[in-house]
Amino acid sequence: MGFTFGLNFDIHLPAMKWYLYLSATLLLALTACTPTPQPRLKVLGETIIHHETVGGHDRYDTVTAVIPPFHFLDQLGHQVDTGTVSGKIYVVDFFFTHCPSICPKMKAELHKVYEKYGDKGVLILSHSIDPERDSVATLRKYAEKLNIDNSKWYLLTGEHDSLYAMADRYLAYAKEDKDSPGGFVHDGNFILVDQKRHIRGYYDGTTDEGTEKLMNDIELLLHEK
């Protein structure tokens, strides 16, 4: 024909076949034997260095940061405290019901997390930073509009100062600001906390990607150890 291709596959095919079988078997054997190393989420927050003197010797111990005890009221007026989240993975965010900017989007994103992990024991704690307006009754109405289970997703209110102090402990940014839309500023982060109240991750709650990352990390935490 005067036109030839550089390769003739017919010749090489039988030899290739054996090679393929061999490598496929090897690959299968390898994946079956070596456990894939699970990435472990770091514990975030400031570590405390504990110092004591034993028998004239200085001893230092690093203690990982833990979310301190707290107690707030949820949308039913029930107390939600350290006991509620004991041994549970939970997601934290800060919001206020009159928020005209990022909060609705954050709630829509959190709803995805709630739908996927609410039944797997993961709790959500949304703290209001406007307790003057966000009474238990207001939060209850808001919860009804969000169609959420009151025992899986808590909308929290309480003392103004303890809510803002809590934001500090979660390393979240929340401030009153008359020049901002709605009168408050806060970051749009979701915070992932593990069963021992260690912070394990921060996620942009205003984007689909941030939520995807959060759900990916929840999966890791659920299978940890």
Added chain:
Amino acid sequence: MKSKVLRIVLIAVPLGCVVFFLYMTFFHSSYEHPGRYVYMDHCASCHGEKGEGIQQLVPPLADADMARAQFDSLPCWIQSGMNGPVVVNGRTYDQPMYPTTITDIEMTNLLNYLATEMVHTDRHYKSEMVEQMMRSCRR
């Protein structure tokens, strides 16, 4: 044998190019309605990127009967905000809608975007009309 392969290649490659070209033109177009940008900046946070709304907190805009029936009221609602309960597609929503500051041109693009791609109505606006509509609701 080889002429057969060659023939297949000679037919398949141009055909593939045509299919690829058509696909890129019709299904992978980077064209976006200018109103889409306004929507994403000012509306999507609550009403959702596809106008789906949020549960029973924020009403949807996609195929919303209320927006379709009262489309001419949209400029004033967007500009001045809304309060009190509304019924959209048979469900009641009661969350304040906050005022938004956008220019007449942005509003025109937004309305035309909503009309053609979200609410689905045959309305079409020019900026002079919208300017007048917006002035009529300024207090």
